[in-house]
Amino acid sequence: MARPSVADARREQIIEATLQTIAKHGISSTTLDRIATTAGMSRGHVRHFVGNRDALLIDAARWFYTVDTSAPSILPEHVSTLTEALDYLFGSEFTSSTDDNAIVLGFVELSRTSAEIAQVLSEVYLSTEQRLLELIRSAHPAVSAQRQTDAATAVLTAALGSVFMEDFNQDPDRPARARRSIDGLLASL
DSSP, X not given: OOOOOHHHHHHHHHHHHHHHHHHHHOXXXXXXXXXXXXXXXXXXXXXXXXXXXXXXXXXXXXXXHHTTOSSOOSSOTTOOSHHHHHHHHTSXXXXXXXXXXXXXXXXXXXXXXXXXXXHHHHHHHHHHHHHHHHHHHHHOTTSOHHHHHHHHHHHHHHHHHHHHHHTTSOXXXXXXXXXXXXXXXXXXX
16 A cells, blocks of 8 residues: 655645634734744745645635535535525524634635635535535426526525625524525425
């Protein structure tokens, strides 16, 4: 069995340090120097293993969304039913204001000036919406394709709105209200 390369291990260490730095300092203050300090190595080593900051941030975004899944998505791979998807999207693991949410907000901010980051986020959210559509089709096969698509968009939009609002307006009842709204929408299908 082949041993993992030192370069791969260092690259992963740097990407994890990048994500920690984004969570702690925000995207605009995520510098190669701060990443190097967090990773416990020199700035030169960071550049050697990952290149420049822009390339590193793109790699970090891709890694962040695919580390636990084979396809970019905000839904965990184990989610296989619409109920499981809703439980996740409106549950405490997803809706809590965490470092992951700070990282996502950093990438969203960066997507306004980086077409590459915007592409990564677009792939992730369109892939997630497609998974939701498949789950809705399975749960509501008699509903028109347009209504199924609209419902998938509504689920994702409500979940993201709920979680992003939590970062600046904490309301412990918001996720439950959003879930009830989505449950009502899906029941009307």
